[in-house]
Amino acid sequence: MRKTSPWLWLSALLVCLFLYIPLAVVVVYSFNDSRLNAEWVGFTWHWYQVLLHDEEMLQAAANSIFIAICASLIATTLGTMAGIAIQRYKLRLLPVLTITPVAMPEILLGVSLLLFFIQVLHLTLGLLSVLIAHITFCIGFVAIVVRARLAGMDESIFEAARDLGATPWQTFRLITLPLIMPAVVAGALMSFTLSIDDFVITFFTAGVGVSTLPLQIYSMIKIAVTPEVNAVSTLLMLLTLGMIMLATRFDKSVLRGQG
Amino acid sequence: MRSERLTRWLVTAPPLIFMLVFFVLPTLIVVAASFRYPGEYGGLAPLVPEGYTLETYRFFFSDVIYIEIFLKSLWVAALSTGLCILLAYPLALLITRLPKRWRDLMILLVVLPFASNFLIRIYAWMIILGPQNGFSLAVNTLLGFFGIEPVRLLFSPFAVIVGMVYVHLPFMVLPLYTNLERHDPAWLDAAQDLGANAWQRFWKVTWPLSLPGIYAGSALVFIPVLGMFAIPDILGGTGDILVGNLIKEQFLGTRDWPFGATLSLFLTLIVLAVAALAMRFSRKRLRHA
Numbered sequence: 001m002r003k004t005s006p007w008l009w010l011s012a013l014l015v016c017l018f019l020y021i022p023l024a025v026v027v028v029y030s031f032n033d034s035r036l037n038a039e040w041v042g043f044t045w046h047w048y049q050v051l052l053h054d055e056e057m058l059q060a061a062a063n064s065i066f067i068a069i070c071a072s073l074i075a076t077t078l079g080t081m082a083g084i085a086i087q088r089y090k091l092r093l094l095p096v097l098t099i100t101p102v103a104m105p106e107i108l109l110g111v112s113l114l115l116f117f118i119q120v121l122h123l124t125l126g127l128l129s130v131l132i133a134h135i136t137f138c139i140g141f142v143a144i145v146v147r148a149r150l151a152g153m154d155e156s157i158f159e160a161a162r163d164l165g166a167t168p169w170q171t172f173r174l175i176t177l178p179l180i181m182p183a184v185v186a187g188a189l190m191s192f193t194l195s196i197d198d199f200v201i202t203f204f205t206a207g208v209g210v211s212t213l214p215l216q217i218y219s220m221i222k223i224a225v226t227p228e229v230n231a232v233s234t235l236l237m238l239l240t241l242g243m244i245m246l247a248t249r250f251d252k253s254v255l256r257g258q259g
Numbered sequence: 260m261r262s263e264r265l266t267r268w269l270v271t272a273p274p275l276i277f278m279l280v281f282f283v284l285p286t287l288i289v290v291a292a293s294f295r296y297p298g299e300y301g302g303l304a305p306l307v308p309e310g311y312t313l314e315t316y317r318f319f320f321s322d323v324i325y326i327e328i329f330l331k332s333l334w335v336a337a338l339s340t341g342l343c344i345l346l347a348y349p350l351a352l353l354i355t356r357l358p359k360r361w362r363d364l365m366i367l368l369v370v371l372p373f374a375s376n377f378l379i380r381i382y383a384w385m386i387i388l389g390p391q392n393g394f395s396l397a398v399n400t401l402l403g404f405f406g407i408e409p410v411r412l413l414f415s416p417f418a419v420i421v422g423m424v425y426v427h428l429p430f431m432v433l434p435l436y437t438n439l440e441r442h443d444p445a446w447l448d449a450a451q452d453l454g455a456n457a458w459q460r461f462w463k464v465t466w467p468l469s470l471p472g473i474y475a476g477s478a479l480v481f482i483p484v485l486g487m488f489a490i491p492d493i494l495g496g497t498g499d500i501l502v503g504n505l506i507k508e509q510f511l512g513t514r515d516w517p518f519g520a521t522l523s524l525f526l527t528l529i530v531l532a533v534a535a536l537a538m539r540f541s542r543k544r545l546r547h548a
Contacts, residue, residue: 004356005457012353015346015428019372022383022425029386038391082274089267097278104530105486107503109282111510111523115292116285119303136281139274168266197376199489204510217378221385221493233379244374248367 023237030230037227047231057232060216064196067127067212071134072191078135079142079191080184084176086143087150098140109137110204117205125207133205134195141194142187145251149183186251193243196236286527292520301514315521325505329525332502336484339423340431340477346424347431347476352465355439366436373429381422381493388412388421388494418494423484430479438472439465471541478537482530502526 029037033044051057079098086095101109113133117123157179161171177184199214206215213236220229294311295303319325354365372380387394390413399409412418442465450460488503502522509519 004353008349008353008356011349015350016368018346018425019369019428022380022387023372023375025386026379026383036391037386037389078274078277081270085267085271085274089271091271094271094275094278097282098274101282103482103534105483105503105526107486107488107506108523108527108530109285111506111519112285112289113281114510115288115516115520116281119292120284120288132281135277139278143274168262193374199376199378214376214378217376217382218489218493221378221382225382225385229382233376233382237375237379240374240376241371244371 026230027234027237029227030234032227032230035226037225037230047227048235050226050228051231051235054228056211057213057216057228060211060213063127063210064212064214067131067134068192068195070131071138071195072188074131075135075138075191075195076142076184076188079139079187080146080180082139082143083146083150083183084180087147095143098143100140101137102140106137106198106200107204109133110201113201114204125205126210129205129207130202130210130212133201134191134198137198137201138191138194141190142184145183145187145190146180149180149251153179182250186247189243189247189250193240193247197240289520289523289527292517293524295517295520297515297517301516303516315517318518319521319525325522328500328505329502329529332485333529335420335423335501336481339420339427339484340480342420342424343428343431343476343480344435344473346428347435351432351435351439351472354436355442362440366433369429369432373426377426378489378493380426381490384418384422384425384494385413388418413494414496414499416495416499419491419499422490422494423487426490427480427484430483431476434475434479435469435472438469438475442468474537474541478534481533485530485533486526 025037028040030047031043031045032040033046034041082094082098085091086098110133113129113136114125117125117129117132123129157175158171161175162168166174196212197214199218202212202215203218206212211219213232217229217232217236220226292303293315294313296310296312296314297303350369354362354369357365386392389395390411395412398412402409446464446468447460450464455463486503486506487501488507491499491501491504492507506519506522506526509515509522
């Protein structure tokens with residue numbers, strides 16, 4: 001084992017502090033008995049109670065959860081198909097199409113969908129437009145995780161199933177799906193997290209009538225900062241944290257997919 | 260054989276059609292919209308036979324301010340990328356020196372803060388850099404000792420850069436770590452036996468071999484920073500406008516969609532160029548290494 005310089009330890013430690021202190025600040029101030037996020041006054045649950053009685057926030061949360069569930073179900077179905085197709089048929093176009101929206105600055109997908117929904121589909125922006133937009137950027141993530149899982153597998157098991165007379169559907173249901181299940185579940189959880197967390201694309205596709213949690217947080221930050229934002233942030237952090245931990249339990253590669 | 264082709268079609272078609280309709284088509288619409296006139300009440304003007312024009316392109320080059328905003332965004336992206344390299348390197352290097360079972364845990368620790376919503380991460384800096392807060396007070400007291408006027412940290416270009424670096428740091432740590440993890444410790448031993456000191460071992464061995472990771476991470480930081488509007492919007496002052504803010508303003512503020520489309524098109528081209536460059540460099544390096 002090579003000796004590690006104390007300077008390396010020190011600088012890495014500082015970077016870790018840089019990563020964690022800001023989030024700790026948000027959490028700590030959510031329990032602070034003061035309207036200002038400035039100095040510690042005393043412990044309170046007050047901001048969480050405010051949150052529980054904030055109708056707009058609750059509606060936004062309900063919208064977010066509804067969209068996230070629908071988006072993750074549909075994106076997981078389409079993304080699993082894409083992952084299988086990319087791996088099995090060595091396609092060229094499909095990987096580019098599914099992954100590019102993830103690799104581009106989000107604003108580009110946001111404005112192009114805004115234009116498309118209004119100019120071409122004449123759709124009133126709302127839950128449906130947000131849902132479609134979220135599916136568009138989630139498919140790629142699912143496809144990557146599913147494909148990675150398939151890539152590590154021996155192709156001959158699928159051939160064996162076929163030789164034994166299984167139809168393509170039977171092969172999928174009895175062999176492929178159980179084998180890729182951890183990746184599918186991980187992909188679904190990731191999609192849920194990405195959807196519930198998305199701000200930029202939702203911002204462009206939500207229109208005026210519909211709000212989601214990130215949109216609500218944004219408008220609160222822009223207009224009036226109160227520790228209620230800290231409270232909702234803390235809860236949202238716990239939710240996404242749980243989701244990610246759960247997803248990594250099913251498939252480790254989602255960690256890499258996130259970055 | 261026929262059922263094989265049918266299966267292939269059934270698996271491929273749904274995701275392919277979805278992406279063609281909701282990704283490719285909208286992108287093409289942006290291209291088309293950039294050649295249109297703005298509508299009387301915003302949006303696009305109704306399409307008439309001679310409804311296509313180069314007007315928005317002329318407008319873009321008619322005022323140097325738009326090119327300046329693009330240049331400023333490129334500069335902010337470059338600076339943020341550089342700072343991310345500076346912060347990510349020691350951390351990634353340290354993780355590779357840890358025992359195997361600690362490494363995954365450390366990587367998880369790096370990624371976890373970023374599982375939280377990115378608005379929350381920006382908001383955190385709004386609190387920290389706020390004028391009544393300890394950090395701001397400390398900085399200004401320190402400046403006071405040197406007789407420098409107090410500065411405002413929040414709503415400044417400084418805050419924008421801090422936010423950009425904070426939000427995008429893991430995109431640099433992960434590819435860098437993946438690269439550094441593959442380095443054979445024997446290379447450093449060999450360099451040491453040949454008389455290289457710690458500094459030389461880093462600059463002559465570790466750094467050049469880590470360049471593919473640096474290029475990959477740089478693309479992952481540079482590209483999203485280039486299009487970011489929320490961070491300047493929340494942490495920046497009124498003058499801290501980047502391309503993302505300009506595009507957002509065209510679509511949701513002044514509603515000049517053709518101009519907004521032109522701006523997004525330029526941004527797309529720059530992003531594609533950066534991605535192509537990063538891919539080319541990282542591949543070339545791999546071959547040499």
